[in-house]
Amino acid sequence: MQPNAAIALMRRALSIVESQTPEMADAHMQVPLDYYGNPELAAKEKELFETSPLALVAASEITNPHDYLVRNAVGRSVLITRDEDGVAHAFLNYCRHRGAEPAQGCGNARRFSCPYHAWTYDSKGRLVGMPLRERYKGLDLSQLGLVELPSQERHGFIWVVLRPGHPIDVAAHLGELDAEIGSLGCDRMTYYPSLAEAPLSTNWKSVAEGLLEGLHLPHVHPDTFGLNPQASHVDLAFYDRFGPHIRWGMGLFGKDDVGRLRATPETEWKPMENIGCIWLISPGLLLSHELYGIIYADLTPGKALHESFLRYGWLSPVTEAPEGMPSPEHMAARAARGVSQDAPVWEGCGRGLARGAHGYALIGRNEKGVQLFHEQLSERIGYTGLRYC
Numbered sequence: 001m002q003p004n005a006a007i008a009l010m011r012r013a014l015s016i017v018e019s020q021t022p023e024m025a026d027a028h029m030q031v032p033l034d035y036y037g038n039p040e041l042a043a044k045e046k047e048l049f050e051t052s053p054l055a056l057v058a059a060s061e062i063t064n065p066h067d068y069l070v071r072n073a074v075g076r077s078v079l080i081t082r083d084e085d086g087v088a089h090a091f092l093n094y095c096r097h098r099g100a101e102p103a104q105g106c107g108n109a110r111r112f113s114c115p116y117h118a119w120t121y122d123s124k125g126r127l128v129g130m131p132l133r134e135r136y137k138g139l140d141l142s143q144l145g146l147v148e149l150p151s152q153e154r155h156g157f158i159w160v161v162l163r164p165g166h167p168i169d170v171a172a173h174l175g176e177l178d179a180e181i182g183s184l185g186c187d188r189m190t191y192y193p194s195l196a197e198a199p200l201s202t203n204w205k206s207v208a209e210g211l212l213e214g215l216h217l218p219h220v221h222p223d224t225f226g227l228n229p230q231a232s233h234v235d236l237a238f239y240d241r242f243g244p245h246i247r248w249g250m251g252l253f254g255k256d257d258v259g260r261l262r263a264t265p266e267t268e269w270k271p272m273e274n275i276g277c278i279w280l281i282s283p284g285l286l287l288s289h290e291l292y293g294i295i296y297a298d299l300t301p302g303k304a305l306h307e308s309f310l311r312y313g314w315l316s317p318v319t320e321a322p323e324g325m326p327s328p329e330h331m332a333a334r335a336a337r338g339v340s341q342d343a344p345v346w347e348g349c350g351r352g353l354a355r356g357a358h359g360y361a362l363i364g365r366n367e368k369g370v371q372l373f374h375e376q377l378s379e380r381i382g383y384t385g386l387r388y389c
C-alpha cells in the first residue's frame with residue numbers, strides 16, 4: 001500500500017476507535033429474498049464468473065517446472081501447469097478424444113495420460129502420444145491439444161478466465177487496487193492449504209456477506225480469532241469501494257491506545273502494524289491481512305442456486321513463525337476451523353433465504369461492506385430490487 005494511503009487509513013481507524021462508531025451506510029438495506037434464489041440472476045452471475053479473471057491458485061502451489069494442480073472452478077475441471085520454461089498455463093481438463101479427465105490431483109508430471117484410452121498430453125497441453133497411432137492416420141495432433149484458457153500470473157496468483165479466447169487483463173481488472181494488491185507481496189509467500197474446496201449449501205452471495213462483516217466473530221468464532229480485547233464493538237470498521245471491489249478494515253488497537261498514537265508524529269506511525277484490511281476482489285476472491293500473512297480464499301457459485309464452493313488457504317512470507325506467533329501450519333488450521341464454524345450458520349442462512357417468508361434480508365447501516373457488495377453486484381447484473389429504509 002502506498003504510504004500516503006496507509007496514513008489516511010490510519011487516520012480513519014483512529015477516529016473510528018476514538019468515537020467507537022464505525023463508518024456507516026446512509027440507510028439500512030433491504031435485500032429481497034428473490035435476489036438469492038432467482039435463476040435469471042444466477043445466470044448473469046455465472047457469466048460474471050466465467051468472464052472475470054479468477055485467482056484459481058497461488059503461484060507457490062506450482063513452483064517448479066512440470067508442477068501441476070487440478071481445480072474445480074464454476075463446474076469445470078481446470079488443469080493448471082507450469083511448463084519446462086516456468087510459464088504457467090490453464091487448460092480445460094477434458095480429453096480431446098471422448099472427454100475424460102487426463103489429470104487428477106496435484107504433483108509434478110511431464111505427461112498426463114488420459115485414464116480411458118491413454119491419449120497423452122504434455123505440460124503445454126499438446127497431444128504428444130496415443131496408442132495405435134497408425135489407426136488415426138490423417139489426424140493432425142497439433143490441433144488436438146487440451147483447450148487452453150486465458151491465464152496470467154500476477155501478484156503471486158495464477159489468474160484464469162474460464163472462457164476460451166476471452167481477453168484477460170488482470171491489472172485492468174484490479175484497476176485502482178492493482179498496486180495495492182501487488183504490495184501485499186503474495187508473490188514471495190508460500191501457500192498453506194486450509195480447505196481444498198468445501199461445498200456449502202447456501203447461495204454464494206450469502207457466504208460473501210459473511211466475509212464482509214465482523215459482527216459475527218464473538219458469536220461464531222469466540223475462541224478462534226484473536227479479538228482485540230479493547231475493541232468493545234466488533235463493527236468498528238472503515239469501508240471503500242473500488243469499482244466492483246470492496247476493501248474494509250479496522251484498527252488493531254483499542255481506545256486506550258488512541259492518545260499515544262495521536263501524540264506520535266504521523267511520519268512515525270506504523271500503519272501496517274496497526275490496521276488490518278480485507279479485500280473482496282470481484283467476483284469472489286478474498287484476501288485479508290492476518291498476523292504476519294494473508295488469508296487467500298476463493299468463493300464460487302455451485303450448480304444449484306443454494307450451493308457454493310469455498311477454497312481457503314493461508315499465505316506465509318516465512319516458514320518459521322515470528323517469535324510468539326503461531327506457525328504457518330497452525331494459521332492454516334485455524335482458518336479451516338473458522339470456516340467449519342461459519343459453515344453451519346451459512347447453511348442455516350441458505351435454508352432461511354430459500355424457504356423464509358420474511359420478504360427481505362436486512363443489512364444494517366453498520367454492515368456497510370455487505371451493502372457495498374450488493375450494490376456493486378446489482379449494478380453489474382442489472383438487479384434493481386435493493387431497497388433502503
Ligand code: FES
Nearest residue numbers: 095097098114117
Ligand atoms: S477419452 Fe481420453 S483417451 Fe479416450
Ligand SMILES: [Fe+2]
Nearest residue numbers: 210220338342
Ligand atoms: Fe466467520
